[in-house]
Structure formats: structure tokens, C-alpha cells
Amino acid sequence: MSQVGAVNPRYATLNTDYAAEMSSMSDEEDGPIWMVNLMKYREIADYGDSRESNISGQEADDLYAPMAVLADIGAEIVFAGNVETQLLGDSPKWDRIAVVKYPTRRSFLKMSSRKDFQEKHVHKEAGMQTTIVMGCTPMDTPVYSKKDWTEIANSPSESDGVITVVHVLQLNEQIEKMNNYSLIAGERAIPNGVRVDGWFQVENTILGDGRKWDQVRFNTFPSRRAFKEVLNDPARIEAQKKYRESAISDTYTMIVTPLINKVSDSI
Numbered sequence: 183m184s185q186v187g188a189v190n191p192r193y194a195t196l197n198t199d200y201a202a203e204m205s206s207m208s209d210e211e212d213g214p215i216w217m218v219n220l221m222k223y224r225e226i227a228d229y230g231d232s233r234e235s236n237i238s239g240q241e242a243d244d245l246y247a248p249m250a251v252l253a254d255i256g257a258e259i260v261f262a263g264n265v266e267t268q269l270l271g272d273s274p275k276w277d278r279i280a281v282v283k284y285p286t287r288r289s290f291l292k293m294s295s296r297k298d299f300q301e302k303h304v305h306k307e308a309g310m311q312t313t314i315v316m317g318c319t320p321m322d323t324p325v326y327s328k329k330d331w332t333e334i335a336n337s338p339s340e341s342d343g344v345i346t347v348v349h350v351l352q353l354n355e356q357i358e359k360m361n362n363y364s365l366i367a368g369e370r371a372i373p374n375g376v377r378v379d380g381w382f383q384v385e386n387t388i389l390g391d392g393r394k395w396d397q398v399r400f401n402t403f404p405s406r407r408a409f410k411e412v413l414n415d416p417a418r419i420e421a422q423k424k425y426r427e428s429a430i431s432d433t434y435t436m437i438v439t440p441l442i443n444k445v446s447d448s449i
Contacts (some may be wrong), residue, residue, distance in 0.1 A: 192230075193310040194389035200317070203387060204287035212286045216260070216382055216448070218398050219317040220280070220314040220350065222274040227308040235308065238338075242276065242309030251299045255292070259398065260448040261379075263346060263438035268336050271350075271434035274312055279348055283448045291377040295325035310339070314350075315389040318382035318398055320449045321330050324368050329375040336374060336408035345406055346379065346440045350400040352432035363425035370415040376401055383447065393432065409437070 190196050204212075223239030230360055235242075235379050262280035284290040293299055311324065326422050331337050368376070379400040387395060403409040412418060 191310075191389075192307055194313050195375070195392060195435070197386060197388050197390070198384040201291060202315070203386070204388075205291055207287060212288055214319075215284050215287045215385070216318045216320070217282045217284060217290060217292060217388070218316045218318050218350075218382065218384075221280065221281065222311045222313065222445040223277050223309055224311045227305075229271070229304065236237055239309035239311060242305045244303050244432065246305035246309065248293075248299050248302050251293060251296060251302075252282065255289045257289065258283050258444075258448070259442055260444040261440065262383070262442040264442040265344070265436045266439050269437065271432075271436075276434065276436060277354045279436065290317075291425045297390040301356070301395065314387060314391065314393075314395075316387050316395055316398065317385045319402070321377045321383050321397070322334045322382040323381045324364070325377065326368065326372050328377060331375050331404040334373070334375045334404065334408065336411060337433040338404045344400045344402060344404060344440065345409060345444060346400055346436050346438045347409060348434075348435040348436045349397070349401075350395055351397040351399070351430055352394065353396045353429055354407055354431045354447055356429045356433075359425040362428035363421050363429065366421040366425075367418050368411070370418045371403075371412045374411050375404040376408075376412070377403075377441065377446075380449050395432075395438040400443075406437070432440070 200240075204215075223241070225237040225239060227237050227239050229235055249259075259280060260283050261279065263277045263280075264278050268364035284293075351360075351424060380400050381397060381399045383397060384395045387393070403412075
């Protein structure tokens with residue numbers, strides 16, 4: 183979903199040190215990498231030339247989507263969804279989240295030098311206002327028995343369907359407090375049908391605004407009502423105040439309507 187062939191595209195700053203680190207990895211060190219994309223679109227696509235645009239930034243980015251290129255290099259979109267509500271994190275207000283799994287870091291870098299990829303990138307430049315793209319690897323996650331969503335109180339319905347809650351976390355030195363919070367929040371979420379799709383350690387940020395991030399977490403709930411039950415649970419609220427707030431330096435928390443969700447199958 184991202185482009186690293188040119189230094190500093192209009193929508194982000196390229197981390198050249200990380201790009202160099204990825205390109206210099208040996209075959210033994212290299213391996214699968216999950217690129218997590220946070221995307222904020224221009225209201226109207228801006229092609230930066232004399233042509234007048236009458237499409238939205240998101241429509242321009244849809245024209246960019248290099249599906250054939252990804253398939254050719256063995257990469258796959260494992261998550262894509264539109265941000266419904268941004269609960270935490272002031273600016274920017276993200277529009278879409280996507281995750282692409284690449285077979286290697288080197289394949290991710292080589293993609294941007296392909297002619298067929300470069301030809302499409304004009305649409306991303308036109309459509310994207312800002313983006314953060316993080317190279318990630320899977321973390322160990324809590325193992326919960328999956329609840330049958332037909333047997334829980336807040337099962338999915340046509341008017342209140344499945345949502346994925348995405349957490350982007352910058353942690354401080356009090357990681358143990360975050361672990362304590364995760365255990366308590368998980369206990370409250372299990373009866374409400376939570377499914378941990380995947381938690382990721384951020385290796386580094388390849389495109390962004392200079393901020394560093396540590397983790398990205400994908401948790402899916404059967405409905406908004408189910409998530410609200412967890413959000414309003416007194417024990418979880420107390421744990422948030424006691425542990426989570428002091429463990430986190432910066433964060434985005436978003437309710438996302440998933441269009442594609444194969445995160446758990448990709449790990």
C-alpha cells in the first residue's frame with residue numbers, strides 16, 4: 183500500500199535509515215513483514231498539474247491500489263477497513279486502515295522500483311493527505327476460547343455488525359502496567375465475544391511524521407454493543423486509570439468497519 187522509491191512524497195517523510203536497514207538484511211535475517219497503513223485522504227484529489235480533479239482522495243487511492251503488483255511479489259492485503267470512530271488520538275483523523283503482508287522486507291522495497299508500480303503512484307500522491315506506514319512483526323497474544331457469537335447477548339445483526347478495534351500504541355518504560363491492563367481488559371471482553379486477530383510489535387516506521395510507535399493491536403467484536411459493554415465495564419475503567427494511562431505516551435484507538443480481515447490467518 184505504500185511507496186518508498188522517492189524521498190519524501192508529499193504525504194509523509196521517508197525513514198531512509200529503516201529503508202537501508204531492510205535492504206541490507208541477509209536472507210537469513212529477512213522474512214515476512216506486515217506493513218500497517220494509517221491513511222488520511224484529501225477531500226478532493228490533487229494531481230498537482232493542470233488537470234482538474236473531480237474525484238475524492240479516497241477514489242484516487244483506490245485507483246492506485248497495486249493489486250496485480252502485490253500478487254506478483256507474493257504479498258497480500260490481510261486487513262482493510264474504514265474508520266468509523268476515532269476514540270483516542272486527536273490529529274489526524276484517520277479514514278482507512280490497511281495491512282499488507284509481504285514475504286520479505288526486500289520484496290517490499292523492490293516493489294517501489296517496478297515500472298508498473300510507479301505508474302500507479304501518481305494516484306496515491308493525488309489522493310493521500312498524510313499516512314503512517316509501520317513495519318511490524320507478530321507478538322504473542324492471549325489465547326482465549328472463542329465464544330460462539332450466536333450465543334452471546336450482543337451478537338451481530340444487520341444494524342449492528344462486526345467491528346475491529348485498532349490500537350496504535352507508543353509505550354513508555356512501564357510496559358508491565360500495560361500487560362496488567364491487557365489481562366484485566368481481556369477478562370472483561372471474553373464474555374462479550376472478543377477475538378484477538380493479532381497484536382504486532384512495530385519494528386520501525388518507514389513513512390510517517392517522525393513519531394515512533396511500539397505496538398499495533400487488532401481486536402474484533404461481534405457488535406458495537408458488545409464493545410460498549412467492555413468499554414463501560416467498571417473493572418476495565420478502573421484498570422485503565424490504574425495501569426493503561428500511565429503506560430502509554432501516545433495512542434490512536436479506532437473503531438473500524440472491516441472490509442477484509444484475514445489478520446489471524448496471516449500469522
